[in-house]
Amino acid sequence: MKYKISVIVPVYNVERYLKRCLDSILGQPYKNLEVILINDGSTDSSPEICDDYSSKDVRIKVLHQKNQGVSVARNKGLEKATGDYISFVDADDWIHKDMYQLLMKYANGQNNTILTFDAFFSNHRKEFPETFSSLKIETWDRGKILEDYLKKGFYLWRNLYPKELARKIKFKEGIHITSDVIFGIDLLEHVESACYINAPLYMYFVDNNESITRNGYDSRKYIVFDVNLYLKKRTENLFPNDNALNELVRKRLMENIKYHLQNTRKSKRAKPKNQDTIKFRGRLKKEFDKNYKNAIDFSFEGLTIRYMPLFISDIIFNLKQKLLQ
Numbered sequence: 001m002k003y004k005i006s007v008i009v010p011v012y013n014v015e016r017y018l019k020r021c022l023d024s025i026l027g028q029p030y031k032n033l034e035v036i037l038i039n040d041g042s043t044d045s046s047p048e049i050c051d052d053y054s055s056k057d058v059r060i061k062v063l064h065q066k067n068q069g070v071s072v073a074r075n076k077g078l079e080k081a082t083g084d085y086i087s088f089v090d091a092d093d094w095i096h097k098d099m100y101q102l103l104m105k106y107a108n109g110q111n112n113t114i115l116t117f118d119a120f121f122s123n124h125r126k127e128f129p130e131t132f133s134s135l136k137i138e139t140w141d142r143g144k145i146l147e148d149y150l151k152k153g154f155y156l157w158r159n160l161y162p163k164e165l166a167r168k169i170k171f172k173e174g175i176h177i178t179s180d181v182i183f184g185i186d187l188l189e190h191v192e193s194a195c196y197i198n199a200p201l202y203m204y205f206v207d208n209n210e211s212i213t214r215n216g217y218d219s220r221k222y223i224v225f226d227v228n229l230y231l232k233k234r235t236e237n238l239f240p241n242d243n244a245l246n247e248l249v250r251k252r253l254m255e256n257i258k259y260h261l262q263n264t265r266k267s268k269r270a271k272p273k274n275q276d277t278i279k280f281r282g283r284l285k286k287e288f289d290k291n292y293k294n295a296i297d298f299s300f301e302g303l304t305i306r307y308m309p310l311f312i313s314d315i316i317f318n319l320k321q322k323l324l325q
Contacts (some may be wrong), residue, residue, distance in 0.1 A: 003107055005100055006083030006163065007035045009091050010073035015044040017092040017205065022053050025089065026060075030100035035060045036077045041067030046091075071171035071179050074156075078167055084109065086166045088156040092205045096128045099201040103160050106137065112192040115160040116140075116148070119202040128200065136198040143242055145194045146185070146235065150248050154184040157202050165190055176220070178227040185234045217263040222280055225260055228253045229287065250291055257288045258301065265314050285310055 007025055011018065025035055037050045037060060047064060054060040063076055074088065085107065089095060096102075103115050120126035140148070152158070169186045171179050228249075235249045264281050285305070292306045304313045 002032050003085055003104060003109065004032045004034065004083040005030070005085045005087055005104075005160070006077075006081035007033055007087045007089055008038070008074060008077030008081065009035065009089050010038050010040055010070045010077070011042060011046050011050060011091045012040045012067070012070070012073075013042050013044045013046060014091040015042075015046050015049060018046055018049050021089060021091050021094050022049075024094035024097070026053075026057055027097060028095075028100050029098065030104055033059055033100065034081070034083055036080055037062045038073035038076050039064045040070065040073045041065065069174060069176050071173045071175055074171045074179075075173070078163075078170075081163055083163060086161045086163050088159075089202075090157060090205075093157065094203050094205070096199075096201040096203075098131075102132070102197065102199060102201065106195045106197060107160070108195075109162070111162045111164045112190065113162070114145075114165070114187075114191060114194045115197065116145070116158055116194045117197045117202070118152075118200045119155065119158055119204050120200045121204050121206050123206045126200070126203075128203065132199045138196045138198075140194040140196050142188050142191055142193075143239060143245055145191065146188060146239070146245055147248065148196075149184055150245075150252060154178075154180040155204070156180045156183065157204070159194075161187075175223060175227070178224050181227050181231055185231050185238075188238060217266075219276060219280075221263075222260070225256055225280075225284065225287075228256045247296075250293075251296075254288065254291060254297060257284050258305070260284050261288075261305065261310075262317075265317060281310055 009021065009025075014021075022035070025033070035057075037054070039047045039050050039062065050060075050062045050064075054062045061080060063080065065073070065076065078086065087100070099117075103117070106115060120128070165187070168190050169183055172182050175182070232246075232249050232253050235246055239245045261281065261284055264277050264284075288305055292302065297306070304316055308316070
């Protein structure tokens with residue numbers, strides 16, 4: 001059976017990159033595609049590019065909406081999708097010329113099995129191989145899927161999802177970064193296995209400096225802490241007896257807490273009366289103390305955060321920073 005793939009592409013002010021993305025999708029030798037472009041209130045020429053491509057290829061559907069965020073856009077795409085499988089592509093990225101043709105060789109149509117693959121990151125100056133001569137195909141259980149996500153990232157675009165499976169989960173609206181994490185861990189409740197193909201099929205464009213994830217630190221990134229708390233709770237519920245997985249998630253949370261403490265330390269110096277920052281730092285300290293394991297987290301940084309009030313640890317780290325300058 002030749003399965004149909006719905007490719008969902010949220011679009012927001014990506015006029016410089018959109019054509020490259022669409023050309024890489026539409027040029028696939030695997031033709032049984034529908035491409036759903038959700039223009040999320042773009043103010044540049046992205047809407048016109050979407051409409052122009054749609055006028056030239058009947059496989060393209062364009063939805064225009066006021067700016068509501070990437071989660072709303074992806075949910076709209078899922079609602080409109082008519083394919084057997086769902087592929088998410090970010091509008092500033094691009095894909096290997098044979099991506100869908102290769103993936104469809106291993107698709108079995110089962111609603112509880114996803115396909116997952118590797119990716120390149122554009123700042124590594126990587127180029128896609130022309131062909132793949134020796135592929136390694138593996139079957140993963142849920143634990144292995146989560147382990148891979150934790151090590152390589154909860155990237156939506158590294159997976160091909162059966163439509164009925166993907167529709168069981170909605171993207172959390174209002175979350176502009178790390179929504180992949182929530183979607184990924186929630187989906188694992190319904191997934192039984194993954195077919196892993198060790199081919200780099202996706203190019204993640206890391207040079208787009210307009211992306212929130214690659215801009216400087218500000219309060220919009222506080223949500224990453226809450227998402228990591230959610231990930232920890234869900235992992236404990238889904239894998240209560242897997243100590244190794246739960247430890248990986250705990251370490252991820254602790255590193256994220258240290259990241260926020262370091263960056264909010266700078267924010268607090270610049271705006272010492274910022275009550276939101278002060279409250280957030282209090283939450284960080286509470287969770288750090290709760291999850292601290294002396295045998296594992298023992299270090300100068302860990303000891304200082306754990307056993308001293310934040311204002312004292314701030315003084316110590318600031319002095320250390322001055323000595324290193």
